[in-house]
Amino acid sequence: MSLMRDYIAFAIEHVQPTLSELAQQRLIDAYVDMRSVHYHHHELDARLHRTVSREHLDEALRDLQDEGKVVIVSHTHLRLC
Secondary structure (H helix, E strand, O other): OHHHHHHHHHHHHHOOOOOOHHHHHHHHHHHHHHHHHHHHHHHHHHHHHHHHHHHHHHHHHHHHHHOEEEEEOOOOOOEEE
């Protein structure tokens, strides 16, 4: 991505290119699509991370319960023994 930015900056400074209306619209559409895919990828990564973290916390809580160190009072409160 940085190579593309450098190339565009160089072209603007030295060549001063112009884009047709159609080329401008295609560039905008491609950029919007790229950002959309990038956003959804990170959204899925975050969901997966939260799910795995939740599983690790649930497992640790079960271990503490099995050892008799924690009693679940409600879904938001624990009592240490």
